Amino acid sequence: MKNTATDFDVLIVGAGISGIGMAAHMKTKTPDHSFAIVERRENLGGTWDLFRYPGIRSDSDMHTLGFDFEPWTHEKSIADAPAILEYLDRIVDERDIRKHIRFEQKVLAADWRESDARWHVTLETAEGERKHLTANWLYLGSGYYDYDEPYDPGFDFGEFEGQVIHPQFWPEDLDYAGKKVVVIGSGATAVTIVPSMAKKAAKVTMLQRTPTWMFSRPAKDGIANFLRKILPERLAYKITRWKNIKLQDIGFKRARTKPDKMGEALHKRIRKSMGADFDLADFTPPYNPWDQRLCLVPDDDLFDAMKSGNAEIVTGHIKAFEKGGVRLKDDTFIPADIVITATGLKLAVAGKIALSREGVPTDLAEHFYYKGCMFSNVPNLAVVFGYLNASWTLRADINSDYVCRVLTHMKATEADIAVPVLDENHELEEDDIFDFSSGYIQRSKHIMPKNAVSYPWRLNQEYIIDRKRMAEDPVDDGNLEFRRHGANAKDGFEQLEAAE
Numbered sequence: 001m002k003n004t005a006t007d008f009d010v011l012i013v014g015a016g017i018s019g020i021g022m023a024a025h026m027k028t029k030t031p032d033h034s035f036a037i038v039e040r041r042e043n044l045g046g047t048w049d050l051f052r053y054p055g056i057r058s059d060s061d062m063h064t065l066g067f068d069f070e071p072w073t074h075e076k077s078i079a080d081a082p083a084i085l086e087y088l089d090r091i092v093d094e095r096d097i098r099k100h101i102r103f104e105q106k107v108l109a110a111d112w113r114e115s116d117a118r119w120h121v122t123l124e125t126a127e128g129e130r131k132h133l134t135a136n137w138l139y140l141g142s143g144y145y146d147y148d149e150p151y152d153p154g155f156d157f158g159e160f161e162g163q164v165i166h167p168q169f170w171p172e173d174l175d176y177a178g179k180k181v182v183v184i185g186s187g188a189t190a191v192t193i194v195p196s197m198a199k200k201a202a203k204v205t206m207l208q209r210t211p212t213w214m215f216s217r218p219a220k221d222g223i224a225n226f227l228r229k230i231l232p233e234r235l236a237y238k239i240t241r242w243k244n245i246k247l248q249d250i251g252f253k254r255a256r257t258k259p260d261k262m263g264e265a266l267h268k269r270i271r272k273s274m275g276a277d278f279d280l281a282d283f284t285p286p287y288n289p290w291d292q293r294l295c296l297v298p299d300d301d302l303f304d305a306m307k308s309g310n311a312e313i314v315t316g317h318i319k320a321f322e323k324g325g326v327r328l329k330d331d332t333f334i335p336a337d338i339v340i341t342a343t344g345l346k347l348a349v350a351g352k353i354a355l356s357r358e359g360v361p362t363d364l365a366e367h368f369y370y371k372g373c374m375f376s377n378v379p380n381l382a383v384v385f386g387y388l389n390a391s392w393t394l395r396a397d398i399n400s401d402y403v404c405r406v407l408t409h410m411k412a413t414e415a416d417i418a419v420p421v422l423d424e425n426h427e428l429e430e431d432d433i434f435d436f437s438s439g440y441i442q443r444s445k446h447i448m449p450k451n452a453v454s455y456p457w458r459l460n461q462e463y464i465i466d467r468k469r470m471a472e473d474p475v476d477d478g479n480l481e482f483r484r485h486g487a488n489a490k491d492g493f494e495q496l497e498a499a500e
């Protein structure tokens, strides 16, 4: 048996949506399990606190980006970061979660030791002090991108004399009133920044190499707000959430089966705002809708900014940065006082934690996903990697609920190890982890865990099916092996090694 108690039953890494969600699920579903959240930053909220660029907002509706257990009650369904942080803060306070959070503690390494069935975790404080603690489970709510460095496309800013800013590190005091701004990129971040900065800047140019499919919708959900007036808050939320899940699902499947029709519908919506003769070249990507995430334009804000003359989109390739702006390969010159490089994120796996088992490094890229939550032959470790074709929190909720079910089963059967066992001679057929063509995904495939064609060894992208499986399939499914470290610890790791 264990000689000393573990510090925590569960160590949650990250106080963003995923980490806070897991804590809230544990409070109600596994109240006898101890847990702590360790967070490298000084605030909670993760993404929603880190990014400070003008207009920062969700591009999913908050009825699905919100948790299943806490209604979203704001009037706007597309929310800005302060409203999302207020929602998370309320959850943390009402559920007494704050006392479990240890801020400014970065997890550097975690080593699994079978002999005492726990992760030995090394942390670093903001002052650079190293600390150690142990936990039976590690739950990674550490997000999916590098908090220290964004993606660097390798621009040479050469002669450029203005300011260069990446949206991940927005200067608090940036004064752009009356200035000429070039925003490089065409993803959700650029599409948010451009109309927002256009309110004060002299001119904002969105410079894109490739167009993106965009869709416009109101930031307020009329049905949701009507239901809230006539129904109890929780019921209204449940109905709106389900409506949006179904609509997302239908929209995604339609794009995959009838891409031309979907493209026409998206174009029709843009022409409705920009006029019947508007040239759609800058809104016509060389790929099908939903081959990459669609980009939301709430309340036509981007189109309105373009119509006002304060914003424009230019499609072209950069030749050089010159003293006063950007020169394109076709010799077009775009004057700029400020360049914003909205060129994307650098993906990171497992919060860049050096994972190991018995001191031997564990590279998750060599392991298969198990139920989009755990990894083949890695014990007591769960992770959240949200949906690409739906809101992140849908996955966070089902994974938290599932891990609570596993913890409950372990307690009932007195097991302290749960490991998805995959035989070394498996004949799993590998599948692309995402069939998305987005640059940030393509660039990072080599660091992502493996994905099989067949369930459960994959990160599936069908929420409605996943939800049912995660909530209803028995946790003891013949793949997830439960054991007690006292009984067979000695050969446990050897078994694992043999299985790989």
Ligand SMILES: Cc1cc2nc3c(=O)[nH]c(=O)nc-3n(C[C@H](O)[C@H](O)[C@H](O)COP(=O)(O)OP(=O)(O)OC[C@H]3O[C@@H](n4cnc5c(N)ncnc54)[C@H](O)[C@@H]3O)c2cc1C
Residues within 6 Å of the ligand: 013, 014, 015, 016, 017, 018, 019, 038, 039, 040, 041, 044, 045, 046, 047, 048, 051, 057, 058, 059, 060, 061, 065, 105, 106, 107, 108, 141, 142, 143, 144, 145, 147, 188, 189, 350, 351, 352, 353, 384, 386, 390, 391, 392, 393
């Ligand atoms: C600008 C932007 C807009 C987005 N909009 C949407 C949207 O509308 N809809 C949607 O579904 N998704 C969206 N996403 C994806 C978004 O990241 C998720 O919705 C969600 O916020 C992720 O929550 P998370 O808690 O898993 O990760 P994060 O929000 O990234 O939080 C992770 C936390 O873990 C901490 N952490 C990381 N590593 C360590 C470590 N080693 N030790 C200690 N702490 C660590 C971080 O400091 C951070 O606080 C957006 C992403 C970005 C960047």
